[in-house]
Amino acid sequence: MASAQLIKRQPAPTREFTGTITERMPVMGDAWLVTFTAPKELCAAARAGNFVNVLPHDHDVFDPPLRRPFSVYSVDVDAGLMTLLVRPYGRGSGWIVERQVGSEINVLGLLGNAFELEPKSTHALMVAGGVGAAPLLMLAREAVARGVSVTYLMGAHTAEALLEASELPDEVEYVVATEDGSAGYKGFVTDLVPNYLTWADQVFTCGPTPMFYSLRQVVLANRIGTKPPVQVSVERTMACGVGACLGCMVETRRGMKPSCVDGPVFHMEMIRW
Amino acid sequence: MASAQLIKRQPAPTREFTGTITERMPVMGDAWLVTFTAPKELCAAARAGNFVNVLPHDHDVFDPPLRRPFSVYSVDVDAGLMTLLVRPYGRGSGWIVERQVGSEINVLGLLGNAFELEPKSTHALMVAGGVGAAPLLMLAREAVARGVSVTYLMGAHTAEALLEASELPDEVEYVVATEDGSAGYKGFVTDLVPNYLTWADQVFTCGPTPMFYSLRQVVLANRIGTKPPVQVSVERTMACGVGACLGCMVETRRGMKPSCVDGPVFHMEMIRW
Amino acid sequence: MVTETTTWKADLTVDLAPNNPRELVLRNPVIPASGCFGYGQEYAGIIDVQALGAFCSKGITPEPRQGNPMPRITESPGGMLNAIGLQNPGIDGFIRKYPPVWESWDVPAIVNISAETVEDFAMMARKLDDVPGVAALEVNISCPNIHAGGFCFGWDAGMSAEVTRAVREATTLPIIVKLSPGAIDIPEIAMAVEEAGADAISLINTLVGMAIDTRTRRPKLANTTGGLSGPAVKPVALRMVYQAAQAVRIPIVGLGGITTLSDALEFFMAGASAIQIGTAVFSSPTVLTRLIDELGRWLDAQGVASLGEIVGTANPRFRGHESTPATASGME
């Protein structure tokens, strides 16, 4: 049974490269879409769920030392451009969103595995929270391209923090929830999930850890047997990003696994919560 | 005899303040004139030789930790603006010249003593090397305002690294030397000094340490007795800037003295070379 | 970065010498560290020194010292190295020059003392015992013991206790013994000085480091090695404070790299009753008053009535709030 496995990393090249920022666009309230030049081979190989590690300091400054992981939000293969969705949170993301167009950033990627859309799947449910919208946006585009019908649920505290509907393919059914009721359903996005569990062949999610917990409750309480299976993209502090430091582990039914190589995407069942 | 004393720090306020950069102007080849907002009381109190210590990192970054000292280049008291002449050299100055207009910098100043133009002086010789031009430019303006005739000698490796004559008051006789002969005398600025030693009542200098040594040789070999007296602004790595850490000492005939309080300006005779 | 004076409800006061009749009550727990605040006057024109919890003087020695040749300081990633060499006027010159000024200040002055023999430590303590303007002593045991071949007092529990006992017998002033991070077993040293009569301990002093100028191929410091301080050492300092807080009941003054409110809170939660700020004062003198302000407002926001309530909260084996006196046997 697929969900008892780890999700294999697709053969994707990993390079350390310097990209030049070509565009900065404010989105989702306080977040930014940061676009930079990237090797075409990487853009072409990128799959939804893959991430890159960005060096959050200038070359002659030693702080903060560790790279920050960001999911690939979108790529333009022909132009050789990669876009990340970055919400300024602390020292690293704050530095990144302050980089102006024309400045360079050092990037390590592609890293990690990708969401697995099973060949026989025809209905895909995506549940996004905050910047978790990034990998799922890319997944929605992949799914639509494969003729899969997609429902994209997104939750935020208020309307302006939501992903713009225009970012998603027209084919996608976009349903939103806000805690303050300023848009769509008033409450948590996970409240909407039960309505779609019979409809969906697969569920994909990415968002803050608390969201995972409630999603898991809702799914276990409402689905039939182990259907639909759920794939989650998890967050861990990382150092190397390539499985060398063993710092970003997720405790799975197969033991401690580095989320930078055997993740960030895991079958929900595989994770010891 | 004055030159056997330390030069007292004039009563100038010291504040830690955040200035907003209002202008960046490229000068002297690779250097920049950086102008920022500053408390008017400080602009009004600033004298030639005084310096400020600039914090060379963002508030949530810990490297590089130590402030960098920069001589006051000019002030606009009415507008509450202070200007520094910054040559990108390493980590600190490099960071400072990259700050864009509108960004904030944290400044500690006024610090240090000032050049002392004796009341009876009518002829002042200034010998500038590189960014040493900064405090001497301010001194030239003070001197001219007091009706003192000023000869300003400046040396650089090539023409474009020289201070623009237009920066100096018209009354100043500006004589330049370049190592490559691309402007003025071909050779070291110190070669020009002997011609002015009988003319000048006082000599003021600021520049790289090697320049001090040759200037000292030239002066000792060519002046009559102890006339004219020479005041030099020296450079030391600093931590506190206020005489608290005892890290920036200059060995004087009165013992080890902090150059941030009893300097940066010293009578040449007072320094044990 | 200029602090606007705000008010808060939380109680920030701390007594660093609860077992000493002469006590050492601070109106707040923020203290500039020795060697980073001169003798107080240097910063009097920049911040309100009397708003501080207390301040530590530069290290004072039995005789006047010219200090080390230059260069004395250099920068390192996230920190700095210093080899000042304890330049100071000596105990007698010091007593003539500074305490008279401090006497009129409404803030406790802590005198940091360094010596190379136990006798000299005691001699200085005796001379300072009843000097008006001196509130307490900080005993810097991170110095070489010339009778032990330059082996540092603070690396050995026996020698650390010996110095503490001698100073204790020489003065009734509150004594803060400042530990060296060079020691292998911090809890052992901490317990030894507690039993020897220290009213409080402070830690850490600098780590020994060096830097080389690759252009000249010579050490950057004339003294070759120097003391490493600043944010870079914070994790080591915090770990040692955490360990010491599991070993002794006397108040602990934590220091080492503290720059932000979050840094300060880490030390309080590890078990420090007060903190010292060294290198960060160079980066930003106003950090001192700003931290007091931010701390008061943070406690109010958390609904915590007094600072003491958060001390040791991240340290399960914190002994600071125990009522029975600590003994070596009292340790597991």
Added chain:
Amino acid sequence: MVTETTTWKADLTVDLAPNNPRELVLRNPVIPASGCFGYGQEYAGIIDVQALGAFCSKGITPEPRQGNPMPRITESPGGMLNAIGLQNPGIDGFIRKYPPVWESWDVPAIVNISAETVEDFAMMARKLDDVPGVAALEVNISCPNIHAGGFCFGWDAGMSAEVTRAVREATTLPIIVKLSPGAIDIPEIAMAVEEAGADAISLINTLVGMAIDTRTRRPKLANTTGGLSGPAVKPVALRMVYQAAQAVRIPIVGLGGITTLSDALEFFMAGASAIQIGTAVFSSPTVLTRLIDELGRWLDAQGVASLGEIVGTANPRFRGHESTPATASGME
């Protein structure tokens, strides 16, 4: 940051085991540090691993280890803290899994071993003695000796020598003994392991530190304390390498915060014959090949024919080039 392959004239080769028939000749002095390069394969797709001087494996233990609970890493100013807990497949699983891969690689693989008893160190050395694909051992004595109440082997000269001697007797492989920065007297430890038969020493391992999450009021690492590494520790590491280079004649592998060419040169000038790069590999994997490149070009630019000529040049009492064997009595 991508290195363009350039050529240089200077000789970068170094032998880390000149007194050992099995020798350890590196084509250049740049080695990724243990725990920061996995088992080599992790970086094989990113940089040319066979262009390196050598590489160190993750620390291997007698039995398989799951490692510590999460979180295992956190960031600190200019550095990082780690408490991985030596997660590894154990000596037998390791021997089955990795050396066979390395055998086909044209780069020396150094196996880092950790144990809690002298016997276990010897046992692992014996098992590795003739495993194809294994070029040398790095003995990590920064681990607790369970027969000494968790006191770290590397803090005591006697215990350090004991481990070294046992490993020496168990294998003819080149042995690099990796010293702990927790020791008070580095020269004493260095001389002890040299006399006990170490072919080379490497230093430093991590300093013990910690960090607290002020929101949860709990240590950021599940293990409470962790090892501090990165640029922050460089001055301490450089000082210890400088001291060790005045004490022993065997080659020294310097590490601790090395990130730039200038950092690397500081260690060579202090007396290191080779360097290891740990945390900086996380920041930039290409730093490894870039440093080799920059070093070669720097030596050419300086007109220096071989790396050896700059080793120890900033260290007046550097003993590495002495011809007579070192003895404790040989020290002043």
